[in-house]
Amino acid sequence: xxxxxxxxxxxxxxxxxxxxxxxxxxxxxxxxxxxxxxxxxxxxxxxxxxxxxxxxxxxxxxxxxxxxxxxxxxxxxxxxxxxxxxxxxxxxxxxxxxxxxxxxxxxxxxxxxxxxxxxxxxxxxxxxxxxxxxxxxxxxxxxxxxxxxxxxxxxxxxxxxxxxxxxxxxxxxxxxxxxxxxxxxxxxxxxxxxxxxxxxxxxxxxxxxxxxxxxxxxxxxxxxxxxxxxxxxxxxxxxxxxxxxxxxxxxxxx
Numbered sequence: 002x003x004x005x006x007x008x009x010x011x012x013x014x015x016x017x018x019x020x021x022x023x024x025x026x027x028x029x030x031x032x033x034x035x036x037x038x039x040x041x042x043x044x045x046x047x048x049x050x051x052x053x054x055x056x057x058x059x060x061x062x063x064x065x066x067x068x069x070x071x072x073x074x075x076x077x078x079x080x081x082x083x084x085x086x087x088x089x090x091x092x093x094x095x096x097x098x099x100x101x102x103x104x105x106x107x108x109x110x111x112x113x114x115x116x117x118x119x120x121x122x123x124x125x126x127x128x129x130x131x132x133x134x135x136x137x138x139x140x141x142x143x144x145x146x147x148x149x150x151x152x153x154x155x156x157x158x159x160x161x162x163x164x165x166x167x168x169x170x171x172x173x174x175x176x177x178x179x180x181x182x183x184x185x186x187x188x189x190x191x192x193x194x195x196x197x198x199x200x201x202x203x204x205x206x207x208x209x210x211x212x213x214x215x216x217x218x219x220x221x222x223x224x225x226x227x228x229x230x231x232x233x234x235x236x237x238x239x240x241x242x243x244x245x246x247x248x249x250x251x252x253x254x255x
Contacts, residue, residue, distance in 0.1 A: 003036035004070035005046065006113060008063045010096050011151060014055025018043035024148040025055050026174060027159075030088075031101030031112065033074055036062070049074060050101075051162070053174045065113050073112070077104045079123035080167055084139060084152045086121040097151040098139065099163045127169035130255055133195035134220075136167045137212050143226045157222040161197055161210050170255060176210040183252040189217060189233055192251050200235060200246035209246050211236070221246075 007028045015022040018040055028034070028048065038045040043056045065073075079102040086096050103110050108120050137160075139152070146154025150163055158176040165172045173179050180199040186192055192213045200209040211221025211231075219231040223238075223245065230237040236246040 002067075003039070003064055004033070004067055005036060005062055005064050006033045006070070006073060007031060007061075008112060008115070009061055010094065010100070012057060012061050014046070014053070014057060014148070015043075016055065018045070018056040020058065022056065026053055026148050027150045028057070029100045029150065030094075030096045031103070033070060036064070050171055051174045063113065069113060073103055077125055079103070079105055079125045080169075082122045082124050082136070082167060086119070089118045090115050097153070099150070099166055124167055124169065127255075128167075130168075130193065130195045133164055133168050133212065134214060137164050137220050137226075140164075140226045141220070141228070143222075145222050145224050145226075155222055155226065157210050160222050160226060161212060164212060165254065168255075172254065177207045179210055180207045180250065180252060183254040186251040186253055189213075189231055189248075189251065193253070195255070196251055196253050198231060198251045199249045201249040202247075205249075207249060211246075213251065 007030055010030050012028040013024045014026040014028060016025050033049040034046040036044050037047050042059055044059055044062050045054060045056050047054045081096060081098055081100045084098050088094050088096055109118050143152045143155050147156050149155040150159040158174060158179060162172055162174055172182055176199060194213055194215050196213040198211050198213055198219055199207050202208045211219040213219055217231055218228055219236060220228050235244045235248040238245045
C-alpha cells in the first residue's frame, strides 16, 4: 500500500482516470489518502477522513512513507476557518476554508519534510452547535459545483460535510450516507438550527441535503448557497413560488 498527503490547495477527484472525466469530489490541502491503484497517468486514491475514492492525476500525487502518514493521521488536526488563508514555505500558497493542518507550534508546522508558517485562525475542537450556522453563513452565495467543497464552488453534501468538519465532527461525503448518521426527527418543528434535512427524488433516493436554520428556514446548495423556507412538504423557493425539494427526513447529529 502507498500513502499520500495533499500539498496542493484544491485537487479534483474524478470518476474515471482521465482529465475529461466527471469531477466527483475535491481534496483540500493537508488531507491524507491511500493509493489503492496506480496507472501511467492517474492513481485511484481513498481519502483517509471519509474513505471516499476517486482518480487523481499523478502530477498532483504527493507520496509519503507509512511512518509519516501514521504520524500525521494521529496528530492534532487544525482546520482553517477563514475563506482564504496563506501559508508560507519557500513561497506563498493560498488555501481555502476547511483545509487540514497538523499540529502548529509557534505558527509553524511540518508536512513531508517541508516547513510551513501560518498565522491564521484554526479550529481543532468540537464547537457549540450554534457555530454550525455561523460557519454556514460564510458560504452564502458560493456557486454550486458538482463535487465541490470550497467557497468558490460547492455541492449540497460537500457543504454539509465541510460545515460539520469546521465544528470538529466528521460525517460522510454524500447525502445518502449522511442521512444514516444521527437521530431521526419526526417534524420540522422538532429541529434545531444546525440539524440536517434530507430530500429525496421520485424513486425515494436521498439526493439533497441542507442545514436547518431558525424560523423554518434552511441554507443549502441549489444554484448557489442560498436560504429558503422549509416546511413538512419540503423546501419552498419564494422566488419561484414552488416547492423545489421534497422532504424525506431530518437528522440531529449533535
